[in-house]
Amino acid sequence: MTVTEPARAAAPMPPLAARAAGVGGSPVRDILAVTARPEVINFAGGLPAPGLFDSEGIAAAFRAVLTEMPQRALQYSTTEGEPALRTAIAARTSARGLATAPDDVLITTGSQQGLSLLATALVEPGDTVLVEDPCYLAALQAFAFAGARVVPVPCDEFGMDPAALDELVALHRPKLLYTVPTFQNPTGRTLPAGRRAAVAGIAERRGVWIVEDDPYGELRFEGERVPWIATYPGAEERTVLLGSFSKVMAPGLRLGWLRAPGALLRACAVAKQAADLHTPTVNQLAAARYLAERDLDGHIARVAGIYRERRDAMLSGIGEALPEGSGWVRPEGGMFVWAKLPEGYDTGALLGGVVAHDVAYVPGAPFFAGAPDVSTLRLCFVTQAPDEIAEGLRRLRGALRI
Missing domain, CATH: 3.90.1150.10 (Aspartate Aminotransferase, domain 1)
Incomplete structure (x- = not known):
């Protein structure tokens, strides 16, 4: 007699996290x-x-570091980033009007990771985040994954309306304001100096973080450079400046950075340890060599x-x-x-x-x-x-x- 085993009923798999499904x-x-x-x-x-x-200059930088320091280039690195690259970025930032030390800089795997780290370090589910309307799409994704309630700030042809921003900050008590004030994605517009000063003043008076994303600022074709919001009175100690080599060197290197006050930078470093330990060492060392030997400007x-x-x-x-x-x-x-x-x-x-x-x-x-x-x-x-x-x-x- 053949004994037939009863059919096994498979239990359903646990669902995705709500933030991933949504x-x-x-x-x-x-x-x-x-x-x-x-x-x-x-x-x-x-x-x-x-x-x-x-490509020739970047290839030469990689050849140099792999020839001269292969064991270091192929080894783990510190979470904060290679000192040579942090020093070079700090020098470039200081030269553009924002005094910066290497310890103010955290190297990220593209500036997009900087957004994710900030969302992890700052945003609790249900917190309010203010953004420009319209806004960089991947920023909306990063804040949505963190469970933020994203509220748009009305904008005109010059960017954010400071009066509307002030009202929204008073009403919603947001954790942060996210902005791409120079050659914004998607609109291409640039926030004028007067409005930048107003944004800095609102952040100081109301108590809100500013996340200033600047991936395009060096690609200026005409007109005078407008200083970063972080340079205006009241903003420096409450502004995170995000930068990237993706648009000016090569996006495949996945090299970005964030400049932030000490406590927040340390929190982002801990979040980065949990995410990827550190940005690839060889890419960092090659970028530092490129900056030392080539004319990026x-x-x-x-x-x-x-x-x-x-x-x-x-x-x-x-x-x-x-x-x-x-x-x-x-x-x-x-x-x-x-x-x-x-x-x-x-x-x-x-x-x-x-x-x-x-x-x-x-x-x-x-x-x-x-x-x-x-x-x-x-x-x-x-x-x-x-x-x-x-x-x-x-x-x-x-x-x-x-």
Whole structure:
């Protein structure tokens, strides 16, 4: 007689954490996957132009550290970062008007990690975080994972409205304000000096942290540099400055940093120990060697000159590409042009037809923490030459049936 074993009932697996289940992926990454075909002129990315990387200089820096100090370069490092790189970053920051010591700097695996560390160190579930409206998309993701309640600050063509910010801080008592005040992603706008001073004053008077993210600030094409918010009276001891080599050296190095007051920097270092122990040693040492032996500022100036030509090509053709009644921001630097189509247009709904014309943009709606403006879109101008930009705008015009 054959004995049949009873069927085993498998118990369901434990569910994902609520924060993981409730946070979506990046629409920008999803669009890049859809538009990977080589024939697509892709204005959707936020990537620096790979043809402008100083690949020879970076390769030479890696060869040098792997030849001269291979055991150190391939070994674990301190969580805070390699002293040579922290010293170089502190010197560059001080030269730009914000006195900084190496011990004020924590090296991160890209400035995106800096956001995650700050969310871990500062934000409890239910805490309020204020952001610009619209806002850098990955910042919204980082704060959502921390369980924050994200509240948008009204903005105009110059950026955050200080009066509205003051009212929101008084009403919500936020833990922090997150801002990209220079060549903002996605809008490309720059917060004027007077408003920066007002933001610093509000933070001091109301008691709130400022997280000032500056990945694009060195890519200025015209106009005078506006000092960091952290340099204004009342802001230095309550501002975290985030920086990155991704847009000016190479994003694949995944090298960023944060400058913060001592207690908060130490808390971020503990959070980093739990996340990845430290940023790769060899990348840090190669970057430090590059900074010591190469002219990064000269490289940035060359790249910015080329980006300016590409921005000008975008601006010269955008009026004919978009429907009558559209508006757009003219950035003084950075990587993006932000546009708003007339009422009745939905750039998300239109995207499939646009991609069918072998051109792409990012719809603006995902960048809003509050009610989205579906008529907006972001165009990245740095990865195509001027003639390709002109062709892409011609395709966009055809896709929008103008």
